[in-house]
Amino acid sequence: MALAAAHSIGLTQRQAIDQLINDHRGRPGALLTVLERIQEAQPRKFLPAEVLRYVAAAMRIPLSRVFSVVTFYAFFNLTPQGDNTVCICRGTACHTRGSRDLLERLKLELGLTDTGPGEGSADKVSLTTPDSRFTVRTVACFGQCALAPVVEINRNIHGHMNEREMHKAIQALR
Ligand code: FES
Known part of the structure; x- marks a missing residue:
């Protein structure tokens, strides 16, 4: 997972941190809570590299540990997020019920490629549209396998998703 470009921290943000x-x-769990609150307060819901460095220094924690925390937990973002987030499950149950096709269809609909803004590879994806309207992500499992394929749209879980329903949901957010 790549860190976003350098981002300077203003005095107000330093004081808040x-x-x-x-x-x-x-x-x-102080580190987790601090990082979570900082991310929540960011307009684009992500943790810039400079913020991670600042937190590491201020908490006297090795940067490598801070980095391993933010890369371990899926809810931390290292790149700016879109106004809407669509998260497609790529676990086994969802995969066998067509989640890869859903992902490919969604990327096509939003004009996203794996080399676009954000980051992505075949099975771990975090891509944001150039207009910052949508971020598309994948997750290993939502723990709702009976509802496969599962897609989360702006934190709402949608089970038994299909391309038609997903298209309708995206259109409603445009
Ligand atoms: S594999 Fe998709 S919810 Fe578990």
């Missing part, structure tokens, strides 16, 4: 760190100092 310092405050968060102070508020959670010594608590279990």
Whole structure:
């Protein structure tokens, strides 16, 4: 997963991060909580490289550990996210019920390629349209395999998804 381009941290953001760190100092899961709150406060819901460096230094944690946390948890983003997020499950149950075709159809509909903004490969995808309206991602499993294929649109789970329904949902968001 590639880090987004350098991003300078303003005084206000540094103060907000310092405050968060102070508020959670010594608590279990402090790093996760701090990172989660920072991401939530970002307009494009991602963690720029400079922010990760700043958090690592301020919490006296090796940057490698911060980086492994944000790459381990799927809800952390290292690139700017679109206004709408469509997440397609690529787990086995969803794969056997056509999730790859759904993904390819969606990329086609939104004009996304794996070399576009964001990042992507055959099975792990995070792509954002140039107009920042949509981000398309994949996940290993939503834990809703009985509903396969599963697609999450703006945090709402849609089971037994098909291309027609997905097209309708995308059109409604345009
Ligand atoms: S494999 Fe898709 S929800 Fe489990």
